[in-house]
Amino acid sequence: MGGTHVGRVRKGNEDAFLVDEERGVFLVADGMGGHAAGEIASDIARRSVGGTLQEGVDRGLAADDLAHSMVDSFRVADLAIAEHVAANPETEGMGTTVTAIVICTDGTYRMGHIGDSRAYLLREGQLAQISRDHTWVQREVDEGRLTPSASRKHPYSHILTRALGADPSDAPDLQAGQLEAGDLLLLCSDGLTGMVTDRHLQRILATPATNEERIEEMIALANKRGGRDNITAVIVEMLPAED
Numbered sequence: 001m002g003g004t005h006v007g008r009v010r011k012g013n014e015d016a017f018l019v020d021e022e023r024g025v026f027l028v029a030d031g032m033g034g035h036a037a038g039e040i041a042s043d044i045a046r047r048s049v050g051g052t053l054q055e056g057v058d059r060g061l062a063a064d065d066l067a068h069s070m071v072d073s074f075r076v077a078d079l080a081i082a083e084h085v086a087a088n089p090e091t092e093g094m095g096t097t098v099t100a101i102v103i104c105t106d107g108t109y110r111m112g113h114i115g116d117s118r119a120y121l122l123r124e125g126q127l128a129q130i131s132r133d134h135t136w137v138q139r140e141v142d143e144g145r146l147t148p149s150a151s152r153k154h155p156y157s158h159i160l161t162r163a164l165g166a167d168p169s170d171a172p173d174l175q176a177g178q179l180e181a182g183d184l185l186l187l188c189s190d191g192l193t194g195m196v197t198d199r200h201l202q203r204i205l206a207t208p209a210t211n212e213e214r215i216e217e218m219i220a221l222a223n224k225r226g227g228r229d230n231i232t233a234v235i236v237e238m239l240p241a242e243d
Contacts, residue, residue, distance in 0.1 A: 001211035008227030014038030024103030033094030048077035095165030127202035134162035191229030
């Protein structure tokens with residue numbers, strides 16, 4: 001289940017998402033650049049990364065082969081963004097984050113991630129961020145110069161250190177993990193996490209409701225708190241095998 005909203009400040013929505021439950025392919029991308037360029041960049045990422053994973057699942061690729069395909073698709077998307085900018089100089093500076101997950105038939109997942117969109121895992125009521133932000137403030141936190149609480153309201157919190165379209169040498173993080181029945185995965189853009197704390201995300205995800213209701217509540221809360229950016233969320237629920 002996925003949903004998106006323009007927010008209360010932006011005129012257009014530069015986020016993109018993909019939900020393919022049948023193939024187990026899910027993605028959130030947050031474009032940047034303005035003049036509709038961010039929207040183009042995030043759509044390129046959705047079609048390139050998401051399409052490659054969908055094709056790989058249809059071909060019956062094993063989990064690690066899907067992961068290799070995902071990494072290649074990030075490179076293809078980055079090249080496509082660069083080619084678009086070369087042909088349309090007015091879109092100079094456009095780029096996008098990408099957080100993509102494919103659920104494999106062995107109960108594991110493979111995730112590719114670049115930028116500051118996020119992936120979370122809720123297990124037995126406890127929420128954990130499983131992606132790592134590629135931002136200036138996260139680097140400062142990692143090096144002990146900034147506390148996690150101070151990073152939320154830091155004026156440089158929006159500055160990315162990695163993104164598609166920014167630098168050809170920027171590589172995505174690749175991650176694997178085991179999933180269990182009852183797990184919930186949340187993929188979201190920073191329009192959600194910039195407005196809503198992890199504590200409130202955990203409360204919403206852990207409260208009995210449909211995933212559609214959870215997404216509606218998240219978006220409503222982000223807008224209530226300012227809605228300063230586009231807001232996108234995708235929830236993936238791991239059901240028991242017999243379901």
